[in-house]
Amino acid sequence: MAVSTGQGDEEVMSTINITPFTDVLLVLLIIFIILAAVTKEPPLPLAHNKQKVLPSQILVIVDDKNNITIGSNVVTIQGAKDAFASLQNDTGHNFKTVIIKADPRASYGTILQVMDAAKSQDLTQFGLANKIEGSKL
Secondary structure: OOOOOOOOOOOOOOOOOOOHHHHHHHHEEEEHHHHHHHOOOOOOOOOOOOOOOOOOOOOOEEEOOEEHHHHOEOOOOHHHHHHHHHHHHHHHHOOEEEEEOOOOOOOOOHHHHHHHHHHHOOOOOOEEEOOOOOOOO
């Protein structure tokens, strides 16, 4: 029901038509959603070590069945101390670093026992090896 003042063509509209405004907002919303889905995060910068990696001849590999390989010898947890002692004697006690490469399914206790065996032979610094890209290990 419209109110008429009787003056004919000059009627005052008392409502605001927001349909065009809503259309523009919906189009902008769609554009922003598409842009957000298309844009990618910028690549992270490469990290470069400031410190040189110390050379180490002692590499320990623990596989998923908790088999321990020290250097090139497969040993048991009881024989780990002797294996570290022989490697220390062969290298003249020059190295203090042991690199440990363990399978994610390996027992945490086994890794700790290997570290304890290494500490008993004056090997006090440990490094954890990660997967080399393209390798199976």
